[in-house]
Amino acid sequence: MATLLRGALRPSAPSKAAGSRLQASGGGWSACWRPPALLTARPFSCLADVPLRATSHGTGLLYPEHIPTSLLQKALLAAGSAVMALYDPYRHDMVAVLGETTGRRTLKFLRDQMKRDPEGAQILQERPRISMSTLDLEKLRSLPEGSFGCEYLRFLDVNRVSPDTRAPTRFVDDEELAYVIQRYREVHDMVHTLLGMPTNIPGEIVVKWFEAVQTGLPMCVLSALFGPIRLSAQSLQVLVSELIPWAVQNGRRAPCLLHLYYERRWEQPLRALRQELGITEPPVRVKDLV
Numbered sequence: 001m002a003t004l005l006r007g008a009l010r011p012s013a014p015s016k017a018a019g020s021r022l023q024a025s026g027g028g029w030s031a032c033w034r035p036p037a038l039l040t041a042r043p044f045s046c047l048a049d050v051p052l053r054a055t056s057h058g059t060g061l062l063y064p065e066h067i068p069t070s071l072l073q074k075a076l077l078a079a080g081s082a083v084m085a086l087y088d089p090y091r092h093d094m095v096a097v098l099g100e101t102t103g104r105r106t107l108k109f110l111r112d113q114m115k116r117d118p119e120g121a122q123i124l125q126e127r128p129r130i131s132m133s134t135l136d137l138e139k140l141r142s143l144p145e146g147s148f149g150c151e152y153l154r155f156l157d158v159n160r161v162s163p164d165t166r167a168p169t170r171f172v173d174d175e176e177l178a179y180v181i182q183r184y185r186e187v188h189d190m191v192h193t194l195l196g197m198p199t200n201i202p203g204e205i206v207v208k209w210f211e212a213v214q215t216g217l218p219m220c221v222l223s224a225l226f227g228p229i230r231l232s233a234q235s236l237q238v239l240v241s242e243l244i245p246w247a248v249q250n251g252r253r254a255p256c257l258l259h260l261y262y263e264r265r266w267e268q269p270l271r272a273l274r275q276e277l278g279i280t281e282p283p284v285r286v287k288d289l290v
Helices: 002-008 016-024 045-049 071-087 092-102 104-116 118-126 137-142 148-159 175-186 188-195 201-215 218-230 233-253 270-277
Strands: none
Touching: 071 092, 071 218, 092 175, 092 218, 104 118, 104 175, 118 175, 137 148, 148 188, 148 270, 175 188, 188 201, 188 270, 201 218, 201 233, 218 233
């Protein structure tokens, strides 16, 4: 079990090539997350180019980075990650493990929903991945102001984040469900862009409330409920009275954003895309909340 936990805690380090590409576009890497000192950074951005498919990756492995686990091991991982996530809701690695070990039924529901949606079914068929190596940064930079692709690239630059920092799925024993949760992680920054939310704590909490309503994933619900505990009283009041109701309302009204083939919407004006999805402007400026 200690080996499994060490595997779950492997830090996400961006590749050197990806870093140079982001720096070239004026961005940088987030200073919010630092790997534990006793852990060795291990880049996995190269895996973001590999579609998760039901092919042999070794004895009992269903996809790259897969760690097969028994029901007992999953229960222990779920219990341990839940305790750690409750103690510190900002331990995103533990929240991710909790989602993988407890969200199978929800993932099946989300997968079935995607199959019934034309755009979602195409995503499941083609298995696109989002990383610095799959993004055409030159194309995104050439798009007109106000387009979704332009605003997404601006979000990455301003907030100094990269899609390469998304942890790979490890504990889901079904390659199709593993792709669903991987896709959820990789489009997270695009949801930020659609909602107009920064990456500060209030912004992340608002996005988690939206995602919790849309997906029902345990890790989203946990982060939404316990994320606000470190906010100031003033920020908490604004969050509870205005931003959370806004996120819940938009999450219920919008179609599931897992069904959106973002990579084919780059040229679409962000305002038009929001109107198509039924997403309204946030009621207050979130950037200044702490």
